[in-house]
Each structure stands twice: as C-alpha cells, then as structure tokens.
Amino acid sequence: MSASPSAEIISIGTELLLGEIVDGNAAFLASELAEIGMPIYWISQVGDNQDRLVESLRQALNRSRVVITTGGLGPTGDDLTREAIAVIAGEQPSVDRELERVLRERFAAMGRSMPERNLKQAWLIPSAEALPNPLGTAPGWWVTRPDERYVACMPGVPAEMRSMWSEQVRPLVEHLTNASFVAVTLKTFGPGESAIEERLGRLVEAANPSVATYAKRDGVYVRVAASGSSRDEARRRLNPVLEQVRERLGADVFGSEDDSLGSVVGSLLARRHSTVATAESITGGLVCSYLTDIPGSSSHVLGGVVAYNEETKTRFGVPADIIDEHGVVSEETAVALSEIARARFDADFGIGTTGAAGPEGHGGVDPGTAFVAASDAGGQIAKLIRRSGPRETVKHFVALSAIDLLRRFLEDR
Template sequence: MNAEIMAVGTELLLGDIVNTNAQYLAKELALLGIGIYRQTTVGDNEERLKKALSEALKESEIIITTGGLGPTPDDITKEVSGMVLGKELILHEPSYEVILSYFKHNDRAMANGNQKQAMFPEGSIVLDNPNGTAPGCIIPGENNRFIINLPGPPKEMIPMFENKVKPFLMQFMDHTIISKTLRCIGLGEWDMATRVKDLLDESKNPTVAPYAKDGEAILRITAKAATEAEARAMIAPVEEEIRNRIGEYIYGTDEDTLQDVIGRELVEHDRSIAIAESVTGGMIASRLLGYEGGMSKVLAETFVTYSNESKVKYLGVKEETLKSHGAVSEETCREMAEGLHERTGAEICLVTTGIAGPTGGTEEKPVGLVYIGLGVKGQVEVHKRYFTGGREKIRVRATIASLDILRRKLNELAKG
C-alpha cells in the first residue's frame, strides 16, 4: 500500500510556514508499513489542487492532505477532494452542532463562513476535532482508495492522526504496531542517545528512536507483532533496560506532561507550594496551572518579583544582601526562598533569579546565569545553572530546570 502526503497552503509554498506535518506523517506511515510514494505541496488554487489529487490517486491508495479546512474562501481542500471523487458536499449535523456551540456568542463568525467547516463530501467518515474548529474526514473512493483530509495546525493534526486515522489504517495491516514514549528531562538528546546507542538500531524489533521537543528528550519504543499483547510484551524488557540506564531522567510516559506529573504529586500528598519568580517572570506558575487536577488546592501564592524593590517588599530580601551580592546571587536566591516561606507558610517554596539578557551580563555573571531556590519547610537548597540561547530560550530552559528540580525533590519526599 502506497501513500502520498499533500500539504495544502500558499503560505507553505512561500516558506512562511515550515512543513513539520510531512515529516511526522512520513515517519508514522513508515512505522505502519505504508510506503511513501511522494510528498507534495500545493497552493490554495482549485485547478492545481484538483490536478495534484487526480494524479496522486493514480499512484497511491492513500492520499493524506493537511491544511485548507478552515472557514475562509481559500480553504478548499474538502471541496476539491469531493470534486475529484465525484461526491457532493452535504451538511454533517453533529459537526454543525459542535460549531454552533463553539461560536454561540459570535454570530459574526458563523455568518462569515464557519458553518462551511461542517460540510463534507457524501459518504465521508468525519473525524471530530476537540483541539480546534475544523473536523477532518476520510473520503472513500473507487478501487479501495481514500483521501484523508486533516487540519494544518500540528496541535490539531497530530492528535487526529493518532486517535482517528491510525486506527482506521490499521485495518489494512496484517500486524499490530504499538508504541510507548518515555519522556526525559535534564538530559539532552545527544547525551540520551549516547547512553542507549546500542538500542538505536532501526533493523531491530522493537525499534527505539530519540526525539527532542520543547526542552525535553524523548525515546519512543515501537514494536510490531501479530497482537497488541505480543507487542507490549516485546516493549517491556526494552523499557526496563532503558530505565536501568537513564531512569532518574524519565519523568513520565506517553501523554504525560511535566506539569501533570508534578501536579499529581502535589495534590495526592496535599503539599502546598508557593512560587516567586524573577528571571522566569511567571512561566513556572503558568506551567503548573496547566494541570487540571486541582492545583487550586495546593498552590498557595505566586509572585513575580522582578525588581529589587519587589524582592524586598514581598519576600523580605535584605537591601544589604542586594547591595553586597546583587539580585542574581546565591545569597539573594536563598533569602527569596526563606522569605517566601515566612510570608506564605507553604510547605514547598520555589524561586528563581537570573540574567536572561541580552544585556546585563558581566564576566563574573554572564547572560544565562540562573539561581533556582527550593525550600521544604523552610530548609532551602540553591542550584546554580548556566543556560545558552536568546532571552526567551534562557527563560524557558530555566523554567524547565526549575520544574525538574521540584520533580526530583517531590520524588525524594515520596520515598520518605
């Protein structure tokens, strides 16, 4: 079985957007044993898209498109896909109801074309989209051929492929493919890959593949077998071996997020936490608030104490300390954490101070220097870190490092 991956959008042709969707889909289809006949990029032009789809159907059984499912006139992927397969567009009532609900306070959006997103070629398998307003669809054609329309934004496309398209494609396979993702923090992709180098053999089954994403390092173990149970049994010893080597860096699996792992630990053990941020400017609190399991029960207070004055006013940092050692110092960081505990009474207190740049660095205290303070019942430890990159990258890396330090401490506390 062959597939063609077709990205639709003039912005892709002009280089305004990098096509990461094609890379993701190519890897996923290869894992399923589906050959990639061709990758194509087509602009928002009806005749060109029609020609591209018609040619693709001659060579491949599966054509997966990304993009062009929005409400504007130049979003024409579904319309042209239906035209090529000789199918009229009809209203899909369940999708229409979802869109109506989504825009119930925005009549203008509905009047300007959002109802268009509920129209699908006749006979389509509609793929709901909990991450956006544009559902996808699988359109059957003649000779067991299919055009699969997926949304363009990766945050919408990837879950739709994983949860809807992959199970659909599996029916054509004579085997089962199961993957398990190990999520690591505090370990770079190269360092991680070096430690498990002998396992990274694409000819093996299961395969182990490293990825880097948003400051994390990821290992995906993928097994091919006749049944799901057999595949999972093959994954288990490989996972155990990886954990023996880098277990301290693994914070979760599959869909886990760092904030979810930390949030669960805080809530389950009823540990109150307070946060005071200088260099990270609220990023840590924002990440933790992403946990939906009851952060309001444990998050006592948060402060953004960017200026020296705010460190003195809200955290009780001594002016003499700031004058003698500076805002970015172990001494100031320690007093921030101690003061935060005194003022909030939180069991756990997490603070940051540093230099994100691009100015403000010196030879003694360069841009990228960050101090992270973590207190437990008033007992404070200070971690000194150096991060590279631009201002935003330094702040993000400092946030991730702070959360990792917190995660490790919570693990220690859980073990007693």
C-alpha cells in the same frame, strides 16, 4: 490496487509556499505513519489553488493507497480542500444538517452568530464521512474511493489536526496495516541528547525493539518501539528493553507519554496534599504559568510573585545583605526567593529563580546564567543553570529546570 499499501501526505496552504510557516504537520504525520508501519514515499505542499490541488490529489491517489491532507478546511474562499475532493469524486457537496447544527451551537456558545460563509464547514459529499473536530469549527473528511483508496482531510491547525489524527484517523489507517506495533516514550530532563545516547550505548543500534532519542522543547525523549504479529508479541519484545532503558537513565526520567514536568510535580504534590508557590525573577512568571497549565492545579498551586528588579525583590523580603554579599544572581538569592514564596503564600514548597536572560549580562553574570532553588520547611536545594540562545529559550529552559529541581526534591522527600 497496489499490493503493498503506502500513504502520502499533502499539506495545503499558500503560506507554506511563501515559507511563512514550516510544515510541522507533515513531519508529525510522517513519524506517526512510521510508527504504525505504514510506508510513505511522498510528501508535498501545495497552495490554495483549486486546479493545482486537484492535480496533486489525483496524482497522490494514483500512487498511494491512503492520502492524508491537512489544511484548506477553513471558511474562507481560499479554503478549497472540500471543493477539490468533490471534483475528484465527481460529487456535489451539500450541507449536512447535523454538522450545521453542531457548528451553529459552537458559535452560539461563543456568544456569536455564525457568519454565512462558515456554512461550507458543514458540507459533505456522499463518499465522505465527517470527522468531528471538538477543538475547532472545521470537521474533517474521511473519503472512501471505489478502488479501496482513502483520503483523510484534516484541519491545518496543529492542535486540531493532532487530536483528530490520534483519535479518529490513526485507528482507520492502522486497520489498513497488518503488523501490530507498540511504543513507549520516556521523557528525560537534564542531560543533553548525546549524553543520553551515550548512556543508552548499543541499545540504540537494534532494530526491533528500536530505541531512538529526540531532543524536544522539554527535554530529551527516548522512544522504545517494537513490532510483532500481535500486540502481545510486540509487547513481549518491548518490555525487557524498556526496563533496561529505565535503569540506565534513572532519575533523569521524569515521566512517559503525556506527562509533562508540571503534571508530574502536580501529582507528587497532590499525593502528599502539599502546596507550592513561586518567587521568580529571570523567568518572569513562566514557572508559575507552567505549573498552572495542568487541569486542577489550583488545588496545589497557591500563586507566586515576580520580582523583576532589585527594589522589588527587597520589597518582597529578600534581605538586602544577601544581595549585597552574594549578588542578585546567586544561589543564596534563589534560595531566599524560594523561602519568600513559601512565607508569602503559606505554602509547603517554594521555588525561586534568578538570572540573566540576555541579551545583556545582569547582576555580574553572563547572559544565560541563572540559579534555581526549591525549598520546604526541612531544607533547600539549588542549582546553577547555563543555557545559550535567545531570551525566550533561556527563560523556558530555566523555568523547566526550576520545576525539575522541585521534582527531584519531592522524589527524595
């Protein structure tokens, strides 16, 4: 066994070799391994071909202590990860009765009988333990080699892989490293990545704790990470820097870790037993959909309307003279929509959106221009949003901007 353990990632699937999907799984796992201080020197993608898969796995086990694979655990003839591992281990797979029971139950719950080919998802070999997969039909494998090397096989479906990694594989891999590591991710919405980096100043240059920014789909994340010989030591290093980061970013921080803008707004509303409704134009229902992504949201989200053209807006009660005077894409129309949302649903808070998603302009504004508004019985707030990019990008950003505006409105209340 090599003195310093290192890990290596193999992503399995011909679709990767055809460029049909980008290997986001490997990037996710690589960042996770970096976080727990496990070095990684190799990542590779290999197709659904047993000989090449066996060759890749052999080579990886030769040079790395932990090999992490994703993909190839499906039920079809193209899914060969189990077969390849069995070849390397020189073991015969057999159906595990408990795994089979779980699998058949899963199909029964979907009202379907299990196709026979799915039975191989219940396979095990003597050197493998099953990693349960509550989100799908493919359990993973944790394989222990005689030379204290390990193979973790996980599904390729990102949600299933991430859950299996966080809950089962990561603790096993962490156990193989000696340092303790703590990290906190703060989430911001509003300023761009370079603006955030500028406000963090020299904090981003230090190594332990390290401070790094990541532009994500729902804002810029700031990750503060520290290591030490114990978790307590790591935490003692982390906390003062975390405080400094929070101070510098102020109200642009909407949450941390698993928070989303929707969950934060949901908590703020639940805390004051308040309700919200939406009246959307440019976002086409996406604000309401994001608000209802949160479990339990039916207690504070009453509903919404999408008024996608001018006639529909006036039909739902936007005064025609507001549209005539200020335009269909205006602060005034956004505010009027937010008030219609409140009135129509008898809600405490209302959100309104109007704008041009593109690729054409609309209502006298350029594509990517929008207004969002939030209101309650005591007042209202509105904001001009500009965002370039394809329609879906614009809609997504405007929808999040509207929810973030309500968040700031609620925090000031």
